[in-house]
Amino acid sequence: MSADRTDATGPTNAVEAHGVEVTLGGSRILLGVDVVVPAGEVVALLGTNGSGKSTLVRALLGAVPLSAGTVHLLGEPLGPRAPWSRIGYVPQRMPASSGVSATAVEVVASGLLHGRALRPPRGWRTRVRAALDAVGMAGHERRPVQEMSGGQQQRVLIARALVREPELLVLDEPTSGIDVPTQATFVDTVARLHGQGATVVVILHELGPFEPLIQRAVVLRHGRVVHDGLPPRPRLDHAGATHHHEHAHHDPDPPPTGPALGPTLGPTLGMEAP
Amino acid sequence: MSWDAVVEMLSSPLMQRALLAAILVGATAPIVGTFLVQRRMALMGDGIGHVALTGVALGWLIGTWADLVPQDTLAIPGAVVAAVVGSIVIELVRERGRTSGDLALALMFYGGIAGGVLLIKVAGGTNASLVSYLFGSISTVSTTDLWWMVALAALVLVVGIGLRVALFTVSHDEEFARASGLPTRWLAITLATLAALTVTVAMRVVGLLLVSAIMIVPVAIAQLYARSFGRTMVAASVTGVSVSVVGLVLTYWNDIPPGATIVVLAIAVYAVAAGLRPALRRPVPAHDPHPDLPDDVVLAREDTRD
Numbered sequence: 186m187s188a189d190r191t192d193a194t195g196p197t198n199a200v201e202a203h204g205v206e207v208t209l210g211g212s213r214i215l216l217g218v219d220v221v222v223p224a225g226e227v228v229a230l231l232g233t234n235g236s237g238k239s240t241l242v243r244a245l246l247g248a249v250p251l252s253a254g255t256v257h258l259l260g261e262p263l264g265p266r267a268p269w270s271r272i273g274y275v276p277q278r279m280p281a282s283s284g285v286s287a288t289a290v291e292v293v294a295s296g297l298l299h300g301r302a303l304r305p306p307r308g309w310r311t312r313v314r315a316a317l318d319a320v321g322m323a324g325h326e327r328r329p330v331q332e333m334s335g336g337q338q339q340r341v342l343i344a345r346a347l348v349r350e351p352e353l354l355v356l357d358e359p360t361s362g363i364d365v366p367t368q369a370t371f372v373d374t375v376a377r378l379h380g381q382g383a384t385v386v387v388i389l390h391e392l393g394p395f396e397p398l399i400q401r402a403v404v405l406r407h408g409r410v411v412h413d414g415l416p417p418r419p420r421l422d423h424a425g426a427t428h429h430h431e432h433a434h435h436d437p438d439p440p441p442t443g444p445a446l447g448p449t450l451g452p453t454l455g456m457e458a459p
Numbered sequence: 460m461s462w463d464a465v466v467e468m469l470s471s472p473l474m475q476r477a478l479l480a481a482i483l484v485g486a487t488a489p490i491v492g493t494f495l496v497q498r499r500m501a502l503m504g505d506g507i508g509h510v511a512l513t514g515v516a517l518g519w520l521i522g523t524w525a526d527l528v529p530q531d532t533l534a535i536p537g538a539v540v541a542a543v544v545g546s547i548v549i550e551l552v553r554e555r556g557r558t559s560g561d562l563a564l565a566l567m568f569y570g571g572i573a574g575g576v577l578l579i580k581v582a583g584g585t586n587a588s589l590v591s592y593l594f595g596s597i598s599t600v601s602t603t604d605l606w607w608m609v610a611l612a613a614l615v616l617v618v619g620i621g622l623r624v625a626l627f628t629v630s631h632d633e634e635f636a637r638a639s640g641l642p643t644r645w646l647a648i649t650l651a652t653l654a655a656l657t658v659t660v661a662m663r664v665v666g667l668l669l670v671s672a673i674m675i676v677p678v679a680i681a682q683l684y685a686r687s688f689g690r691t692m693v694a695a696s697v698t699g700v701s702v703s704v705v706g707l708v709l710t711y712w713n714d715i716p717p718g719a720t721i722v723v724l725a726i727a728v729y730a731v732a733a734g735l736r737p738a739l740r741r742p743v744p745a746h747d748p749h750p751d752l753p754d755d756v757v758l759a760r761e762d763t764r765d
Contacts, residue, residue: 243634243638246637246638247637247638247640248634248635248637248638264640265640265642267640269639269640272639272640274635274638274639276632276634276635276638279632280631280632280634283496283497283498283499284496284497284682285493285496285497285678285682285688285691286682286685286686286687286688286691287497287627287631287687287688288686288687288688290687291627291687291688291689292631294624295624295627295628295631295632295635295636296639297624298624298625298628298636298639298641299639299640299641300639300640300641301642303622303624303625303641303646304621304622304624304625305624327686327687328686329686329687345635355638
């Protein structure tokens with residue numbers, strides 16, 4: 186990405202959201218969330234399942250309606266005039282198949298449409314090929330995505346976001362349930378885009394392989410921001426990415442079902458019911 | 460069948476109109492059907508067809524009031540209006556998420572038929588007047604009907620093919636489409652309107668009760684073999700034209716109803732295509748569906764332990 190592009194967006198924030206509230210199906214999912222991401226930063230969105238991370242990301246991109254609050258993306262208010270051509274979104278997974286096949290090229294080409302651009306631009310095939318090549322999927326262009334493994338489908342979804350050459354990339358749990366090479370592809374992609382001056386917002390369950398890239402973490406809990414600052418660092422000698430659990434601590438307790446319960450339950454079962 | 464018989468068939472003006480109608484419907488309906496199947500709204504055509512019946516009766520009623528001859532001059536315009544309004548309503552209901560898509564469709568099914576039967580009585584007709592719309596009467600297609608069909612089919616083709624990438628995007632992954640700033644509501648309404656227009660185009664050929672079959676069954680056949688969205692659409696369209704023309708030609712020599720013949724033929728083709736699929740289709744290359752995860756279990760070999 187060129188320097189003048191960075192200058193143009195330099196003083197503005199890539200994401201600026203204030204007082205974001207989202208109500209879905211009568212439940213208040215987000216309660217007054219403020220998130221500001223300066224251009225060029227790599228921010229992790231952390232939180233447990235159900236804390237509102239995915240909803241926040243979808244609200245920031247206009248995929249779910251806001252019940253209150255304002256969102257600006259790359260300096261423009263959310264809406265038809267937002268600079269959609271400079272924003273890339275990678276959802277958690279490919280939607281379930283409806284039975285009609287779609288090739289990798291067809292799915293990635295859909296990433297070239299945005300905002301008011303309802304038809305792919307000229308030379309779209311070259312751009313689609315380049316995006317698939319960048320995620321290591323060259324040679325799979327004409328394969329139906331329904332026949333691909335989960336990791337390959339994820340790569341196609343990254344390619345669909347990359348094909349726009351985004352300045353703001355938003356990823357929803359890119360590493361959950363994904364094979365090691367694909368995780369590496371995600372990290373490489375984020376590192377490369379970051380190196381070119383792009384802003385990255387990534388939802389993570391744990392920092393994992395993204396750890397070296399993350400500059401800031403926003404932690405959500407029960408629909409509110411509970412931490413916004415340095416990413417939580419693992420304690421020394423524990424839980425680091427390079428740390429291996431080789432020390433001889435005892436095995437975790439078996440789950441409370443199955444034959445392992447026998448000895449514990451035995452006496453209890455022998456007792457008379459109160 | 461001799462060559463003379465074919466020439467005789469093709470020189471009959473009635474058959475010429477019927478064949479043109481069958482080609483128009485066979486080509487356009489599966490194009491819209493491909494988007495509907497991908498959007499998991501395969502039954503939408505049925506819902507619209509039922510509502511269009513109310514439109515037919517409404518057109519008839521207005522024709523009676525205005526003393527038009529014949530009374531059903533406004534039947535097709537009435538069906539177009541009712542189908543378009545009905546399809547937009549169903550899309551908005553679905554989007555609001557107040558009622559589930561299939562429940563909204565069910566309401567349309569019942570309301571459409573009941574409204575049609577009620578209004579046709581008010582218009583001074585009988586239920587028998589509706590039969591040709593319910594089951595199709597391709598042999599009575601007039602030149603005016605044909606012009607309507609040509610215009611509507613052209614509109615469906617231009618919009619459906621011109622916006623195919625956008626309609627594919629919103630049908631394949633609606634959330635991504637919304638997160639890309641695409642006007643998803645307008646695209647969904649466009650698709651619903653295309654479906655409504657297709658229903659009214661196909662109405663005279665296969666009838667409102669079977670209209671959805673010509674949109675959906677060719678897609679079901681095509682998706683058994685086609686490995687891309689674009690090819691599914693083309694193959695469905697070609698299949699649609701083939702079964703419509705063959706079905707119609709069969710009815711020229713046999714006294715059987717054209718609409719039902721076309722649909723039964725299409726379903727027979729589906730059955731054969733599905734039966735032959737394991738033998739004909741390229742095998743899917745084998746891959747291990749289990750991903751290699753970083754926290755995978757690693758088994759230590761006994762002899763490497765101390």
